[in-house]
Amino acid sequence: MTVYLRSSITGKVLTQKEWQHSLNEWEDEGGASAQVDEFIEVVKDQEGNWIEKNPHNTSSA
Numbered sequence: 001m002t003v004y005l006r007s008s009i010t011g012k013v014l015t016q017k018e019w020q021h022s023l024n025e026w027e028d029e030g031g032a033s034a035q036v037d038e039f040i041e042v043v044k045d046q047e048g049n050w051i052e053k054n055p056h057n058t059s060s061a
Helices: 016-028
Strands: 005-008 013-015 041-042 051-054
Touching: 005 016, 013 016
Parallel strands: none
Antiparallel strands: 005 013, 005 041, 041 051
């Protein structure tokens, strides 16, 4: 099953593989690694909108 991640900063949705690939490229070019908490796992609802997969399973730190 494909995992989709949405950036909380840009709103862009990537597959987990695309995210990992872009992260590796960014680090290879000398950039700082992206903050993992920037990305939220999402799924499409019945209307085709991206929604957070488990909105009730987040913890406040």
